[in-house]
Amino acid sequence: MxxxxxxxxxxxxxxxxxxxxxxxxxxxxxxxxxxxxxxxxxxxxxxxxxxxxxxxxxxxxxxxxxxxxxxxxxxxxxxxxxxxxxxxxxxxxxxxxxxxxxxxxxxxxxxxxxxxxxxxxxxxxxxxxxxxxxxxxxxxxxxxxxxxxxxxxxxxxxxxxxxxxxxxxxxxxxxxxxxxxxxxxxxxxxxxxxxxxxxxxxxxxxxxxxxxxxxxxxxQYPCGARDFVKLLDSRAAVPAITDIVGFECEDPRMAGTMEVAFRWSGSREERVRSFANSRPTARGTHTMGFRDGVAAAVTTYARERRLLTATHPDFSADRIGEGLTAVVAVRLDDPEFHGSMLDVLGNATVRACVGQAVQEHLGRWLEKHPEQAGAVLDRIVQAARRNR
The missing domain is CATH 3.30.565.10 (Histidine kinase-like ATPase, C-terminal domain)
Structure with a gap:
């Protein structure tokens, strides 16, 4: 034409x-x-x-x-x-x-x-x-x-x-x-x-x-992500099962820093809020790394105390979320956002960095707080039984 x-x-x-x-x-x-x-x-x-x-x-x-x-x-x-x-x-x-x-x-x-x-x-x-x-x-x-x-x-x-x-x-x-x-x-x-x-x-x-x-x-909040976790739980009006586990650290491998805080509560819901350079994210490599780290730390702790036998599989990342309230925030020199709303973090190195840091910090916390660690494991096992 x-x-x-x-x-x-x-x-x-x-x-x-x-x-x-x-x-x-x-x-x-x-x-x-x-x-x-x-x-x-x-x-x-x-x-x-x-x-x-x-x-x-x-x-x-x-x-x-x-x-x-x-x-x-x-x-x-x-x-x-x-x-x-x-x-x-x-x-x-x-x-x-x-x-x-x-x-x-x-x-x-x-x-x-x-x-x-x-x-x-x-x-x-x-x-x-x-x-x-x-x-x-x-x-x-x-x-x-x-x-x-x-x-x-x-x-x-x-x-x-x-x-x-x-x-x-x-x-x-x-x-x-x-x-x-x-x-x-x-x-x-x-x-x-x-x-x-x-x-x-x-x-x-x-x-x-x-x-x-x-x-x-x-x-204005002096405790950052820890205050954020307290706010999320107060809005849900649920009792806490554990203290807040929180840390901040820098990792040159991902050219950035991370701030993570989390705890388990009596809720059956998972409340995980994530951010990259203070931008809200729906999901991404930082949240995957967080779940990887929590699952690995809890699995290691359970095996060392023979709470999991050799025939039992590791706790998977999708089994540790019930009752978990968490804030995962990373600050990167070069963030890579995906998705139509630019709300998915895609930096590949972030997953391993966050996962390793969470595993190390949670692992030490579980060692120092055996009663709360037992409550976490009991919570995860009960959730797994309900979801069979």
Whole structure:
């Protein structure tokens, strides 16, 4: 069929770039134009602030849902650079908020990505009817206004500044999001998760949209994955059978570190949460390694005490999960994510590294806690009998 026959030619091809492309197809960048997309916008702005805290440049991040429908993300870091970038004539601040992929990024195990893709603050700006940036840096307060992805005022010196930091406020464009609203609970869940996975990270979330129903929460946890396991078990309201087994270590073979915490409870469910560079994962080589290690440690302990005879098979990884609550988090210099949602970790070396570390730490713990070790073995045997 010719171009004339079907009425289609090159003149009908529409090429969109920059903010026009973002506003035309917002779902391609933030997932949806509903509550999920709004939540992702908050994460894209908070991403830089959180990473400054993790790098030791800032001490806290404060997120506020404002009465007029906006979101303010503030930090007490050194403040975004306000100097010009090369010979472009624009500042680093303006480049960050008006260009795709502008910014430095972390590029290693120490950085986190709050959202699913890390599309950057320019996308948020393009999908907002208004955005304001306030930078307090080196004793000076700077402000600039934006609208739908473009600067509508020059960067202006607005007087002296006490302290330092950056505050970015954005108001989502109702032409794109309609009447969708931010969910306090969903935002709180992700910020709580980040604080649990990164010891010392302090994040506050305040909802001022309805003055008579103002809500506020602050997230900071000193014990990391151990606190995470306690939280998961408290939500399930089940009694613990063992103490929490937890450890952190680095393994050069996988170019990264791991933090693991787990215990058995009276539940018949398995609650294993896994993360790679603070990104939630559905499964992957880190969870496979964890299960391998637990099964190997329990099997070795049982055989050494003649609780398993030579004719009994080893405990398999799928037999040790009932009642097990665990958090398995790895931080890698070069994570490999698979799956359509990028939620499956694929680094092959991670499985062996995590498996070995879990086997060694759990093995020592079982030796030191014979009563609890007996309870674990009894639990596994009972579960196996029920599942025959």
């Amino acid at each position: 010719t171009e004339d026959a079907n009425g289609y030619d090159a003149g009908q091809i529409q090429v969109l770039e920059g903010r026009e492309a973002i506003r035309k197809r917002p779902g391609m960048y933030i997932g949806s134009t509903g509550e999920r997309g709004l939540r992702h916008m908050v994460f894209e702005i908070a991403d830089r602030a959180v990473n400054e805290v993790l790098a030791g440049l800032a001490g806290r991040v404060a997120v506020t849902l404002t009465p007029d429908g906006g979101v303010c993300v503030a930090d007490d870091g050194p403040g975004i650079l306000v100097s010009e970038v090369g010979s472009t004539g624009s500042t680093f601040l303006e480049a960050l908020l008006t260009r795709t992929w502008a910014g430095t990024g972390t590029g290693d195990r120490n950085g986190v990505t709050l959202g699913c893709c890390g599309v950057g603050p320019f996308v948020v700006n393009a999908l907002s009817r208004r955005m304001t940036a306030e930078v307090r840096r080196e004793g000076v307060r700077w402000v600039q206004e934006y609208a739908r992805g473009m600067a509508v005022s020059p960067l202006t010196e607005a007087g002296p500044a006490a302290g330092s930091g950056t505050a970015i406020v954005f108001w989502p464009d109702s032409d794109i999001f309609g009447t969708a609203e931010f969910s306090f609970d969903e935002l709180a869940e992700r910020f709580r998760e980040l604080a649990l996975l990164n010891k010392g990270l302090a994040i506050s979330l305040t909802d001022r949209r309805r003055p008579v129903e103002c809500r506020a929460a602050r997230f």
